[in-house]
Amino acid sequence: MADALPTDPSVIRSYAVDTAAFYDRFCGPESHSARIKEAIGELIDRYHLRGLDIFGIGSGASQEEFWLWKLGGNRLTIADIDEHGGIEPSLKVLPPGDLNFHVGDAERFLAGNPTAKYDCIYVSGLTPDEKRRYAILWGPTPPTLLKRIFRRWPKSVDPFHPLVMAAARHLRPGGLLIVQSYAFGINAQRNRNFLPAAARQLSENGMTLIEAHSWVPYRSINLFVGRMNGGPALDLGPALTTFHGRGEPKQPIERTWPR
Numbered sequence: 001m002a003d004a005l006p007t008d009p010s011v012i013r014s015y016a017v018d019t020a021a022f023y024d025r026f027c028g029p030e031s032h033s034a035r036i037k038e039a040i041g042e043l044i045d046r047y048h049l050r051g052l053d054i055f056g057i058g059s060g061a062s063q064e065e066f067w068l069w070k071l072g073g074n075r076l077t078i079a080d081i082d083e084h085g086g087i088e089p090s091l092k093v094l095p096p097g098d099l100n101f102h103v104g105d106a107e108r109f110l111a112g113n114p115t116a117k118y119d120c121i122y123v124s125g126l127t128p129d130e131k132r133r134y135a136i137l138w139g140p141t142p143p144t145l146l147k148r149i150f151r152r153w154p155k156s157v158d159p160f161h162p163l164v165m166a167a168a169r170h171l172r173p174g175g176l177l178i179v180q181s182y183a184f185g186i187n188a189q190r191n192r193n194f195l196p197a198a199a200r201q202l203s204e205n206g207m208t209l210i211e212a213h214s215w216v217p218y219r220s221i222n223l224f225v226g227r228m229n230g231g232p233a234l235d236l237g238p239a240l241t242t243f244h245g246r247g248e249p250k251q252p253i254e255r256t257w258p259r
């Protein structure tokens with residue numbers, strides 16, 4: 001039988017490579033790593049992300065996930081379709097190590113590992129999740145001025161992609177679902193139904209929306225944190241002063257949930 005095409009996302013190809021070597025390959029000094037390091041450091045402190053099994057969906061170059069590994073001593077499993085084909089060639093030649101990188105569709109990967117459990121699912125700018133929100137809010141074409149004025153997120157529509165929710169079912173009790181949205185984000189101040197809809201969707205899946213933050217000057221850049229019900233009592237660390245870590249200078253943020 002002929003080999004599957006290297007870009008076929010339905011076939012999972014798994015690699016275990018050196019995490020630091022992977023980061024060095026993709027994230028040079030030009031990629032704002034100090035700012036990202038600071039943002040992920042705060043995330044680790046606030047949500048106690050240390051020594052955990054973290055599943056990254058669509059992590060790409062993994063410039064945030066790297067710091068979860070480096071600063072938090074977390075174990076990383078990543079699934080990414082490698083949509084531009086720039087990652088897998090390096091995975092084939094990097095030295096072996098503890099970064100478990102699976103090239104292929106994340107939902108397909110999880111379906112093949114039905115008993116896998118994680119303490120944290122980390123999602124940042126996942127293409128289908130971001131595109132779906134954009135399509136729901138604006139439709140297939142770029143929004144007209146009228147749409148921008150009148151169109152709002154519908155109350156009954158789920159904010160998170162089914163793929164994200166499928167992954168969340170692999171969380172242990174008390175496990176965290178962290179979703180960062182920066183590509184086609186929703187302004188939750190203008191779209192008053194959005195965060196209640198997120199809380200509802202998570203609740204219907206046995207979870208609680210514990211916090212949301214947005215950048216003050218760019219309200220469509222958001223960080224949502226949900227938690228699988230159960231597990232030890234929630235104990236939040238120091239308030240966040242930053243997240244996302246891209247863009248200069250450091251942008252002010254605001255907690256938008258709970259209100």
Ligand SMILES: C[S@@+](CC[C@H](N)C(=O)[O-])C[C@H]1O[C@@H](n2cnc3c(N)ncnc32)[C@H](O)[C@@H]1O
Binds near residue numbers: 058059060106
């Ligand atoms: C905009 S990039 C974000 C990369 C990284 N998380 C970040 O924030 O810099 C979106 C990523 O989603 C991945 N992706 C798209 N569909 C996917 C799927 N079904 N399963 C896993 N990854 C997917 C792409 O390959 C790409 O790496």
